[in-house]
Amino acid sequence: MSGVIDEVLRPADLAQALALLAEGGGRRRPIAGGTDLLVQAKEPGAPPRGLVDLWGLDELRGITAEPDRIVVGANTTMTEVLASELLRAEARCLWDGCYEAGSVQIRNRATLGGNAANASPAADSVLGLIALGAEARIASVRGERRLPVEELATAPRRTALAPDELILAFSFPRAGGRSAFARLGQRRAQAISKVSCAIHAQLDDQGCVQAARVAFGAVAPRVVRSPGAEAALRGHSLTDPSARAAAAVAARADTAPIDDLRSTRAYRSEMVGVLLTRLLVRLAGEA
Amino acid sequence: MSQDWDTGRGSMGEYDRFRVVNRSRRRVDALKLALGKGTYTDDIAHTIDGLLHLKVLWSPHAHARIVSIDTSEAERVPGVVLILHHGNVPRVPYTTAGQGHPEPSPYDAYVFPRKVRYVGDRVACVAAESELAAARAVAKIKVEYEVLEPVFDPRRALEPGAPLVHDEEEATGICGYDKSRNLVCEMKVEHGDVDDAFARADVVLEREYEVPYQAQCPLEPHCALTWFDEDRRLVVRVATQVPFHSRRILARILGLPLHRIRVIKPRIGGGFGSKQEILLEDLPALVTLRTGRPARLFYTRQEELRSARTRHPQLLRWKTGANRDGTLVAQELEVLANTGAYGAHALTVQSCTAGKTLPLYVAEAYRFLMKTVYTNLPIAGAFRGYGGPQGFFAMECHMDEVASLLGMDPAEFRSKNLIGPGSENPLAKALGEGKEGPPQRIRSCEIQQCIARGKEAIGWERRGTFPQRGPLRRGIGMAALMHGSGIPGVDMASASIKLNDDGSFNLLVGATDIGTGSDTILSQIAAEALGVPLEKIVIYSSDTDITPFDKGAYASSTTYISGMSVKKACDKVVEQLKDAAWEMWQHAGDPCERSSLRHEDEHVRRPDGKALSYAEICLSTFYEHDQHQIMDHASHMSFECPPPFAAHFAEVEVDTETGGVKLLKYVAAVDCGVPIHPENCEGQNEGGAMTMMGYALSEDFVFDGGGALLNDTFRHYKQFTSLDMPPFETILCLSYEPSGPFGAKSVSEIPTDGPGPAIANAIADALGIRFRKLPITPEDIRRAWRERTEPAASAS
Structure with a gap:
């Protein structure tokens, strides 16, 4: 038995949207592009639900450059990310993740907020946000709070969001540095990642890594960071083969892939190292 | 090798004379499809009053005997009209394979089996006022199964003691069919002395290969609409590659005289073989027969992948x-x-x-x-x-x-x-x-x-x-x-063609364009044979009431077999055109040699330059002299x-x-x-x-x-x-x-x-x-x- 959507509400503004969610007592879900929710609604056992349609809320849309931070509204679509020269220049790992995600049609509807709130372990845009050190601005009628993006998802399709909470925007520091994203899928478009990796690295004058953030998709119950890989890179040149190898080994230790429809545990575990190594080569400008 | 065997090389000169074939003309259905006006099977569903929607209950088990089916709770779902299952539908062994008669496939299928044989086998079908009501009722059907040991590995299937997939007495087959071993068919073919040849060969190599399942994935899933026309004949509008086989097999499993069934093939969104099956039209047909109401079944993609072919x-x-x-x-x-x-x-x-x-x-x-x-x-x-x-x-x-x-x-x-x-x-x-x-x-x-x-x-x-x-x-x-x-020796196609008073032609073919472009190429063949522009051919394909028979769209046969039936019908019409023109000149006191007449550019021409257009000939034969309809048909089968x-x-x-x-x-x-x-x-x-x-x-x-x-x-x-x-x-x-x-x-x-x-x-x-x-x-x-x-x- 497929789920039934029995109520679609279109709030005029954010305040109304938050009120509608609060009144829903947990049976209303926010919907933006619908690329995940509408598919899930067809799954057996999906509960009947009301939807609060955020698509018309332009206050949640847009990419803003502040002196120290970049703020991306939760309603921003992947296509809008790809149209942003700012993000391409300063948030390449996010831009690349959106470039590789879904298809043209999906990218036209899929939003960054939706991709994060869906809490898929393979969410392509979430890796970049985590690597960039982004935090989510979250609101409800009860007030606002901030949460690092890496703490947003807790398990597949589970988040730290309360039922009445909405993601308003993501914000991350304009710290400079280099970043990149790569993924492996079953084919070139519309294929959920088998493994994905994003990295952001801050380099000093000698080209040594001052700080790095490394995120992996589809190799754990949620998108995860690899503290081991980050530590292995710190203080080493991106071109240092032993640092690269140590990071790859540490990354494999920090991830826990499984066998599923798309791939195998063994392959994924090996590709964690391969993708990270390739991104390090790319960041070093060797490829 | 025979020296006089015609390898076609002598005919290559014909290339230079082609005007319509061997040219990439705009497909005859391109414009309407590009404009979204091509009407596919399900596109008219919303216009049908009183349409019943069908949903199927599929087997959750790979191998199980159905002990009982309790539909009482499902029947109470508002909007439910009819529930079909093996207990209330006659058990007629048949094959779903849409092949010629007699089909070279075993008769091992039933509209509803008493024993389910794979996850996705049919158990029951609900007809209701809405798809939602039908789906709700399907979820409320209670089925008691006696779960049986399944067999998944084809090697294991042949071993003694393996579970038997078809252990019921009605199932029959050909070519070594042995259901007591799960064997559907067996072939042993030899040419020459094989063992001797291997023994004499300098090198011998032997290797094993394996290929998997694959799904056809037509963009348009299987779907069918059925209704009674004014004469209470059953009309079946179905996404099929084989409308004539569908009519024949439906008549058999429904117990209905064949002439009480009309199968219509509208535009089809691809088949790739999956629609060379009588896969689902039997269910809405049964619902229409039982309720007198129009009925609709439309597979979801999941049903398509699990339960089609x-x-x-x-x-x-x-x-x-x-x-x-x-x-x-x-x-x-x-x-x-x-x-x-x-x-x-x-x-x-x-x-x-x-x-x-x-x-x-x-x-x-x-x-x-x-x-x-x-x-x-x-x-x-x-x-x-x-x-x-x-x-x-x-x-x-x-x-x-x-x-x-x-x-x-x-x-x-x-x-x-x-x-x-x-x-x-x-x-x-x-x-x-x-x-x-x-x-x-x-x-x-x-x-x-x-x-x-x-x-x-x-x-x-x-x-x-x-x-x-x-x-x-x-x-x-x-x-x-x-x-x-x-x-060879089996597939037959036919076409009929008739002249209209502006020199155009109606071409009726049983050939089934399922997105392949056959309406276009058959029109090209007709235009080339008749010596007219492509636009002068008005084609209509596959409706069992209207068009002549065709085996269907399969076995790479449409261009070669159906195309030849079109060419033969057109060649015969050309002779009729020449006869009529000769008769018109004769009647006008300006006789000519019949054998000197040529046809080109929509005219019958004489060596002296005089010509009669196809339109003039048609008007004369309709209204003025030796009145008759210029038309003909032809069939083609090739050995x-x-x-x-x-x-x-x-x-x-x-x-x-x-x-x-x-x-x-x-x-x-x-x-x-x-x-x-x-x-x-x-x-x-x-x-x-x-x-x-x-x-x-x-x-x-x-x-x-x-x-x-x-x-x-x-x-x-x-x-x-x-x-x-x-x-x-x-x-x-x-x-x-x-x-x-x-x-x-x-x-x-x-x-x-x-x-x-x-x-x-x-x-x-x-x-x-x-x-x-x-x-x-x-x-x-x-x-x-x-x-x-x-x-x-x-x-x-």
Whole structure:
């Protein structure tokens, strides 16, 4: 038995949207592009639900450059990310993740907020946000709070969001540095990642890594960071083969892939190292 | 070889005279489809008053006896009108395979079985006022099952003591059918002294290959609408490739006189063989018969993937004997095929696995051993290529392996042994459609040209020169191919054509355009034969009340068989036009020689320059003199089955670190005789090859331990998309087939035969590793590469 959507509400503004969610007592879900929710609604056992349609809320849309931070509204679509020269220049790992995600049609509807709130372990845009050190601005009628993006998802399709909470925007520091994203899928478009990796690295004058953030998709119950890989890179040149190898080994230790429809545990575990190594080569400008 | 055998080369001059065929004209249905006005089966559903919506309850078990069905709670769901199941529907054994009569497939299916045989088998069907009500009621049907041990492995299915998939007495079959062993059919075919030939061969190579399930995935799922017309005749509007077979088989399973049924084929959104089945129209038909109300059934994509039809998985063993000089001596093929829960197309698909492949290479002796078995897995059936892709994957990988053993260039080795013009097909008689087939001799054959031009296009000389270092490795592979054009001695098509008073013609054909472009090419053939522009042909295809019979859209038969029926009907109408013009001139006191008349440019012309237009002739024959309707019809059946030939080439780049395969270029050089519509032929090649690139690299059926398909949505079943397509070059290598309309042979299935072996051979060239099982996944490649390069690491 497929789920039934029995109520679609279109709030005029954010305040109304938050009120509608609060009144829903947990049976209303926010919907933006619908690329995940509408598919899930067809799954057996999906509960009947009301939807609060955020698509018309332009206050949640847009990419803003502040002196120290970049703020991306939760309603921003992947296509809008790809149209942003700012993000391409300063948030390449996010831009690349959106470039590789879904298809043209999906990218036209899929939003960054939706991709994060869906809490898929393979969410392509979430890796970049985590690597960039982004935090989510979250609101409800009860007030606002901030949460690092890496703490947003807790398990597949589970988040730290309360039922009445909405993601308003993501914000991350304009710290400079280099970043990149790569993924492996079953084919070139519309294929959920088998493994994905994003990295952001801050380099000093000698080209040594001052700080790095490394995120992996589809190799754990949620998108995860690899503290081991980050530590292995710190203080080493991106071109240092032993640092690269140590990071790859540490990354494999920090991830826990499984066998599923798309791939195998063994392959994924090996590709964690391969993708990270390739991104390090790319960041070093060797490829 | 017979010297007087017409290989068509003498007729090549006709090329220069073609005006409509051999030209890429705008498809006759292009505009309406581009404007979204093409009306598909389900597009009229919203206009039908009182329509009942159907939903099916599918079996959750791979193998179980239905002990009881309790519909009482389901019947109480508001809007439910009727619930059908094995307890209230007559049990008539039949086959869902949409083939000619008598169908060469076992009669092992029932509208509702008492025993379910795979996850996705029919249990019950609800008709309700809305789809939602029907779905709610389906969820409330209570079924008690006696779960039985299933059998999934085709090897195990044949073992003594294996669970029996069809243990009920009604099921019958042909060609070795033995349900007490799960055996659907068996073939043993020999030509020449096989054992002696192998004994004399310098080298003998034997290898095993394996190919998986594959889903046809037509964009338009299976769907049907049924209603009573004003005369209480049953109208069936269905997405089908076989409207006439649908009418015949429906009459049988519904117990209705055939003349009380009309089957209409509207625009069809692709079939690829899956719609060569009487798959679902029996259910809405039953609902209309029981309730008097219109009814609708429309499969979801999940139902399509679980419960429609698939390509037969096979285990193949290929054995070749050859001499050191590169001459083939003997070939042996053994196939163990899995038809799943029912035997639709089981015999004929597997017969084609040998029939399309083995004769391509000349040898002294051949042996073909085949068994097809039941398992408790999804049902296999017709799928574009029809056994060819399975056989060509094994044979064309094997030919590369034999060439390598002999130290020969694979293209050269093939060229040395290929069939050619005038060759007899030694296996044609033994591999008929469930009976002895007519003998076959090759007339048109440009396979050597296909290989030569394909080699040039792919850059074959670069093969073996790519650097053997770094993570990215390149390789080039090829496959030589042949297919057929219709089923010889069986397939018949007919057409009728009549003249209108503006010189236009109505062309009625039973041929079924399912998106293939056959309405266009049949119109082109008519226009060429009649000497009129394409716009003067008004075509209408396949409605069992209106159009003459056609076997349907399958077996690569439409251009060759249906096309010839159109040409013959038009040739007869041309004679009538000339008779009428001669009579008009005679009547006007201006006589001429009947034999001197020519037809061209919509006129009948005399040598002295006088001419009568088709419009003038029609007006005269309608209203003025010797009044009659100029019209005729013709049927065509061929004892010949001229194969199209092709050579496919793939260049790949394999990422040895990730196991990823990137297709860099694909070349399909094909001899389909005279291409009636060259652009459409290119489209057929691109589409057919694309379907099979997924078969080679990304598509597979993944089952859970209970036999349920896990990747039953497009989220998880991964066909190739346009983004995955490499640069693709189709090369049309012209020949002239004397037995085909304007020299044409088939083109639609042969492109499906090539990508599996061409890509596998390219990967083998790139890595030096031979993969004998499809699909070749990054996981497989990576594992094999590790074993090759880091034996110690992979052992630990």
